[in-house]
Amino acid sequence: MNSEQEKILQELSQAIIQGEVKAARNLAEKSVAIGLSPLEVIQKNCVPAIEQVGRLWENGDYFLPELIAGAEAMKAAMSELQAALKASGQVMASAGKVVIGTIEGDIHDIGKNLVAAMLRATGFEVIDLGADVKLEKFIETALMEQADIIALSALLTTTMLNQRKLIEMLVSQGLRNRFKVMVGGAPVSERWAKEIGADGYGENAVQAVEAGRKLVNRKRGYDD
Numbered sequence: 001m002n003s004e005q006e007k008i009l010q011e012l013s014q015a016i017i018q019g020e021v022k023a024a025r026n027l028a029e030k031s032v033a034i035g036l037s038p039l040e041v042i043q044k045n046c047v048p049a050i051e052q053v054g055r056l057w058e059n060g061d062y063f064l065p066e067l068i069a070g071a072e073a074m075k076a077a078m079s080e081l082q083a084a085l086k087a088s089g090q091v092m093a094s095a096g097k098v099v100i101g102t103i104e105g106d107i108h109d110i111g112k113n114l115v116a117a118m119l120r121a122t123g124f125e126v127i128d129l130g131a132d133v134k135l136e137k138f139i140e141t142a143l144m145e146q147a148d149i150i151a152l153s154a155l156l157t158t159t160m161l162n163q164r165k166l167i168e169m170l171v172s173q174g175l176r177n178r179f180k181v182m183v184g185g186a187p188v189s190e191r192w193a194k195e196i197g198a199d200g201y202g203e204n205a206v207q208a209v210e211a212g213r214k215l216v217n218r219k220r221g222y223d224d
Contacts, residue, residue: 012041016073025076054205068117095212105159119212151182167198
């Protein structure tokens with residue numbers, strides 16, 4: 001790798017870490033133009049950069065705006081790199097497929113949107129159903145999309161009860177072993193997740209990504 005290639009990759013990593021959307025997109029495009037492998041750029045630069053954004057946020061060095069900006073910069077870079085991958089006939093292995101939404105009766109979606117963005121930024125395929133999603137819709141979509149995970153957000157103590165109800169529906173329909181269920185939201189806790197039989201819990205977007213990885217690995221028979 002020559003000095004120009006190294007410089008572009010370093011700048012791309014920094015653009016993602018600093019949440020510079022336009023720069024991230026342009027640098028990703030440049031990396032392809034000078035002959036770098038899109039797959040290697042994703043794996044060796046983009047993914048470590050967004051993981052660094054997550055660490056900075058968890059350590060309190062970044063706040064919510066910086067986390068969102070980092071996810072948007074990653075998304076911009078990925079759009080260029082994935083287009084180049086597709087054009088070359090290459091395929092990037094999916095980290096897993098997630099059906100996500102805010103549960104029925106609840107219209108809050110800021111936290112859910114952030115989790116969806118972070119999941120996409122780290123290689124998950126995400127089907128975002130939005131807010132106030134009927135329980136049947138989660139199951140129908142997960143079946144149709146052959147999802148690995150159903151992720152349920154709830155921001156109200158009244159609607160979080162529907163997280164339990166969805167798991168009960170999966171059991172009654174003989175589908176409980178088909179999907180991993182992950183829950184989150186302001187009133188939701190790890191204790192609640194265990195009580196209702198959920199497979200995973202994320203207190204925030206970064207933890208949700210880590211929980212998602214572990215659940216997919218478990219589903220695929222790998223070690224955590």
